[in-house]
Structure formats: C-alpha cells, structure tokens
Amino acid sequence: MSMTLSKRLSSAMIRADGPDNWFIPTDQLKQILSRASVKDEIIILFKEEPPEQLEQLIDRICGKHRNSRPDVCRKVFAVLLMIDQARSIKQFAAHNISDADIPLKPNEEDKSIITALRKRQESTDVWIELDGWSNTNYRNFLKYQWRVDAPFFSKDTIRQDHIPILEDQTILPWIPDDRLKDKNIQSGHSEVRAIRIHPGHHNFDNTYDTPY
Incomplete structure (x- = not known):
C-alpha cells in the first residue's frame, strides 16, 4: 500500500541544527x-x-x-x-x-x-x-x-549585497555535520561556527564559495 501524501511529507522532514527544528527541503517538497x-x-x-x-x-x-x-x-x-x-x-x-x-x-x-x-x-x-x-x-x-518555508540562499543575491531579513521563528536549513566541529572558533564571549547548508537550499559551488 502506497504512503499518503501527508505521510510522505512528514517522512521527508529532516532535523535542522538546533533544538526541535525540523523542515522539509524544498526539492523534496516539489518532488512529493x-x-x-x-x-x-x-x-x-x-x-x-x-x-x-x-x-x-x-x-x-x-x-x-x-x-x-x-x-x-x-x-x-x-x-x-x-x-x-x-x-x-x-x-x-x-x-x-x-x-x-x-x-x-x-x-x-x-x-x-x-x-x-x-x-x-x-x-x-x-x-x-x-x-x-x-x-x-x-x-x-x-x-x-x-x-x-526554510530560506534558499543564492549566490546571485549575495553578489548584490542583499541580506535577507529573517523572522525569529525562521527554521534555517543548517544540517548537522560532525566533521565541521573542528572549524568552530571561540573568542571571548562569542563563537563562530561552521555550518552546512542543505544542498536543496543553496546554489553555491566550489568555484564561488563552499556551502558552510
């Protein structure tokens, strides 16, 4: 028996980097x-x-x-x-x-x-x-x-110096990657973290920038 669309959408959710943050990647949503x-x-x-x-x-x-x-x-x-x-x-x-x-x-x-x-x-x-x-x-x-509604990050908008304004509830499509932990930088009272953007939510490439 095939899965209903509702169940397929729920199964497509992945955990974002953060507590209780789940999102459906845009490419998966369009496919379903x-x-x-x-x-x-x-x-x-x-x-x-x-x-x-x-x-x-x-x-x-x-x-x-x-x-x-x-x-x-x-x-x-x-x-x-x-x-x-x-x-x-x-x-x-x-x-x-x-x-x-x-x-x-x-x-x-x-x-x-x-x-x-x-x-x-x-x-x-x-x-x-x-x-x-x-x-x-x-x-x-x-x-x-x-x-x-996780945002999509485009190299074209970055080149135009356009910084999107995001609301507090926005779920950012950062996905966990243990390989990036060594790239975190602690300085004083702040921390700079390397992140990985879900591939369905950016159009960066290695010739322009890495997606994290």
Whole structure:
C-alpha cells in the first residue's frame, strides 16, 4: 500500500541544527507534490466538482508551466495536508493566498475569532476565518508553515549585497555535520561556527564559495 501524501511529507522532514527544528527541503517538497500527485489528491478530495474547476485549482497549487508563477500555493497545500485540512485549500485559493504570503499571522485582535489567519498587504489585512477547524488544527498550521518555508540562499543575491531579513521563528536549513566541529572558533564571549547548508537550499559551488 502506497504512503499518503501527508505521510510522505512528514517522512521527508529532516532535523535542522538546533533544538526541535525540523523542515522539509524544498526539492523534496516539489518532488512529493508533483503536478501528477496533486491532481490525484484533488480528484479524491473534490470528486463532486466539475473537471475544469479541478484543473484550475491544480494550476493554482502547482502553476501551469514548469517555470511556475510566483503565486502558486504548493507550500500552503503541504501544510494543509499535514494537519488533515486539505479541503481548506479552496478557501485559501479563494482569498488569493500563495506561498509568498507564508508565514500567515495569527489573529491577536479579535479573541472571539479563534481560528483566523491574517495576510498582511500594503494597505489592508485580509482575514481568513477557518470554519470547522479545531484549535489544534489552527496551532499546527501556525507551527508547520515554518517547516515548509526554510530560506534558499543564492549566490546571485549575495553578489548584490542583499541580506535577507529573517523572522525569529525562521527554521534555517543548517544540517548537522560532525566533521565541521573542528572549524568552530571561540573568542571571548562569542563563537563562530561552521555550518552546512542543505544542498536543496543553496546554489553555491566550489568555484564561488563552499556551502558552510
């Protein structure tokens, strides 16, 4: 019996360097949530819907072409699968939520609306009220969204002196490597550590720089 997409995503998580830090490498996520596998899942979830509407939803998740548009929501769908709320993808798509909007923010203003997520825009906020979600679903979404959004480090942005601004909850794709312990430098009250970046989260090479 084949593994469900949810189990495959959970099995793809690897431990990052740090306490209780887990993430799904971007290359693994794209491989698991290929267009073919997403199509099979969407047909099962929404078998009552017309085929043309299902194709539109699949396009929204994966993009129409190999070089997918920036407003796909593959990461969002991955989180919904892992928290057993995959059918909510239609609600997220209706609010034009994409992977670029992760991390979504919790509702901290109206305590009467327990399960609502906020998409921050330039002029206003978009609120998504999630009917049928339990508090556990809600908390798990807020937690798991970080696990599919580990940053990618590009030599092109470094050459442009662009330093990404990362939030405190960001899970960095540093993977443990005992061979690097001898490269750590202790000086006064600080320590400089050598790290290894997961190969799916950088495009460095030996002619430009080593990935740690």
